Amino acid sequence: MAILLAGHDPRLNLLGISTVGSNQRIEAVTDNALRVTSFYGVDVPVIMGASKPMMRTAKHCGEIHGDSGLDGINGDHGLPPCGSARMNAWRAREQPLKAVPEMYRRIRQHYERFGQRVTLIATGSMSNVALLLCVYGDDVREAVDSIVFMGGSVREGGNTGIQAEFNIQTDPEAAQIVIDSGVPVTMVPLDVTHTVLVTDEVIERIRAIRPHSEMVSRTIDLLLFFKKTYSDVFGFDAPPLHDPLAVAYVIRPELFATEQLFVSIERSNHLTAGQTICDVHRITQNPPNVTVACRVKVAEFWDLLCAALSRSVSEPAR
Numbered sequence: 001m002a003i004l005l006a007g008h009d010p011r012l013n014l015l016g017i018s019t020v021g022s023n024q025r026i027e028a029v030t031d032n033a034l035r036v037t038s039f040y041g042v043d044v045p046v047i048m049g050a051s052k053p054m055m056r057t058a059k060h061c062g063e064i065h066g067d068s069g070l071d072g073i074n075g076d077h078g079l080p081p082c083g084s085a086r087m088n089a090w091r092a093r094e095q096p097l098k099a100v101p102e103m104y105r106r107i108r109q110h111y112e113r114f115g116q117r118v119t120l121i122a123t124g125s126m127s128n129v130a131l132l133l134c135v136y137g138d139d140v141r142e143a144v145d146s147i148v149f150m151g152g153s154v155r156e157g158g159n160t161g162i163q164a165e166f167n168i169q170t171d172p173e174a175a176q177i178v179i180d181s182g183v184p185v186t187m188v189p190l191d192v193t194h195t196v197l198v199t200d201e202v203i204e205r206i207r208a209i210r211p212h213s214e215m216v217s218r219t220i221d222l223l224l225f226f227k228k229t230y231s232d233v234f235g236f237d238a239p240p241l242h243d244p245l246a247v248a249y250v251i252r253p254e255l256f257a258t259e260q261l262f263v264s265i266e267r268s269n270h271l272t273a274g275q276t277i278c279d280v281h282r283i284t285q286n287p288p289n290v291t292v293a294c295r296v297k298v299a300e301f302w303d304l305l306c307a308a309l310s311r312s313v314s315e316p317a318r
Contacts, residue, residue: 001305002247003037004244005248007041008309009304012247015044015106016044016103018102019124020125021049021050021127022059022124023124035079039082045102053125053170053173055171059169059170103132107140107144112143117144118143121247122246123150123242125175126167126171129149129178130173130174130177145184146183146184147178149167149178149186150193150245151166152168152187154189154191158274160274163266163275168265168274168275168276169274172266176267179290185289185290187276187291188245189276190242193242195296196301197236198223198240202302205302206306209306210310215309245296248305255296256293257294257295258292261279261289262278262286262290263279263292265277
């Protein structure tokens, strides 16, 4: 849903997608990104990125996203394979750590050609972003205006482990590097995403976009699979929709209420590694280093997402 929104809102110019091993192994995640871009008509390059965290063992969550990382309601893959030409184009680019120099090249090229700084949106673990900052340093900071990530929590607790949100827990060292990078950072935490629920009313609204469209029906199947696993694992009556909220923040930041907080990532305790420690009450007296989203206008968010799906259904691939 994040790729759909990023690729079909006219206010955002999506330059490319780098994948990262997180909710599934890197090969499956990359295949899923290719399937999504092909199915929804989002014509941007997909580059394979880091297969595992910077300093830890890879962690996956098949219990939520299924064996493929993108299962449909029947337990099979939720989207058809991408076309052979697109797959072959990706295979030609497939090299270890290709994502980091390619991200840098595209960011600098856009900045130098148009004089426009780029926003990085992270909807998985931040291994690629952290490596980009470590390798290219000031050249990246000059061309990037901000980093917006979906992850962490303030008061909500975690959705994996005892206190950690999955994206941060997967690579907490990378998350700390991003926060310490000097680039303005915005965090869209569980406290916000857990208010944006895929209710029966939302499903019917999506269905009404074009009732007999394969694109609409497969989108609903993906959301219903997510609904079942979220109910089984977390007891939610309706599942939250996480990743598109980070994209929505970039498109329409005025939909979000935010607060400036000092945030640090727990990395030493094996029970709480990945916890986002947010100094809500200014106990440490450390200056704020992260803009943290605390509320979103839910109805307006669904307007954004449904409009993007409507464009995807009606527009040719871009």
